[in-house]
Amino acid sequence: MSKPSPASATVDAGATAPGISPSPPPGPRGRRSAATLPGRPRGRPRKLDSELDEGNRRRLVIEGAARLFRTKGFAAASTRDIAAAAGMRGGSPFYHFESKNALLYVVMQEGMAQAAQSQQAALDRVPADAAPRERLRALIRNHFEVLLGPGSDFIPVMLYEWRSLNDAQREGISELTGAYEAQWMPTLRALHEAGALKADPRTARLFIFGALNWSVQWFSPRGSQSLDGLTAQALALFTGEA
Amino acid sequence: MSKPSPASATVDAGATAPGISPSPPPGPRGRRSAATLPGRPRGRPRKLDSELDEGNRRRLVIEGAARLFRTKGFAAASTRDIAAAAGMRGGSPFYHFESKNALLYVVMQEGMAQAAQSQQAALDRVPADAAPRERLRALIRNHFEVLLGPGSDFIPVMLYEWRSLNDAQREGISELTGAYEAQWMPTLRALHEAGALKADPRTARLFIFGALNWSVQWFSPRGSQSLDGLTAQALALFTGEA
DNA sequence: CCTACCGATCGGTAGG
């Protein structure tokens, strides 16, 4: 119901998902041939001021967009709002991104790439002979960090603005979320076989993700709950052990 | 983070939450003195055609709004879209509602009122001497019905468009959601004391609601899962019993 | 409830 029916969903003409490859930022709108322009001095390319912080300005746009998309929603956050948040004038975000939608995609893509990396690191920190429950604890704890930790605007945007993506973009993000979610399954299956998780692992994963993801709606970092405490509570709820 | 800070949150001048009282629909924009207008025949008020289906037109606006707010989001759904969905021309929804925002409020308020009523009926159907787990089953099953059953656009809108309400409106809706949620607590406490629910009941309620609410993101009525099946899985996950 | 209209705002662009 919340996804448009396949029949009516068409892919825009030039809507190939931008920035799918996790390669270094391609510079403003792909225009990167400055060094080969005529009349430019050879040798070590002395960067202009405007080039020096070019990556920084782009960063500011992305971070401002993430924050505004999260607090106001994609449709309600104007590109002017985003420009102001990045210290720019109205039209300047379009120097870095070809459309508001492409900016949304980059926010989600960067968020998921970082979440996946953080999750992999968390799993690597768990001893190979650890109990499945400890592996689940690490996954839950990292997920809370990604959702609620400092600078955590990107993933909430991904969770709550999925419908604002077009089909090609959804496919790109799905690849990332699919890999992220798949890393939970061996642990959930092990717990299920050990009798510590009674629900079917596939359905359990959906419910567990829902329980955790929903915390962005009610968690306050100024409240009494710590992320470690929340993790322990979640573990108790799902595996019946305090 | 997703709620505006109290300092910057101001209540609009005339923004008293419309339609708080669950009394019968007050007719177009509160104008209901037609029967007392001069020159009108006495006796049984013979209704004009336009009056006959006045409630129906209003209904159509509300239901179209609920569907569009759900599928496109509040900001992205235009009042023109809603008018068209109700078979009207562009400006006509404003004959029934003073603003797009007031329409959102009515959708949420009607959704919650109906959900609360449905939940009460579900609880009334549980025998007084039933085990707490059976009470929880009834609550979960009803919640799935409210979220995923036929005509279930209203509650998802409430869940995902909270930020589009102003402060006065939030207060009005909070009263309804608070009562709805409170009905879960005795059951959760009983399960906790019996050792069937390991997490703290307050936190457990937040996680459980998250797990259930998130199902609107992935559930498909054309899939293999029935709402009864989902309920059994959720019960197994939370209370460790199949 | 429709017709016709209004000011405001929006995403996006040309040209420098």
Add this chain to the structure above:
DNA sequence: CCTACCGATCGGTAGG
């Protein structure tokens, strides 16, 4: 990256 601009669309209203 700014200035200045564009067409489109939006929520909302007057007047019937």
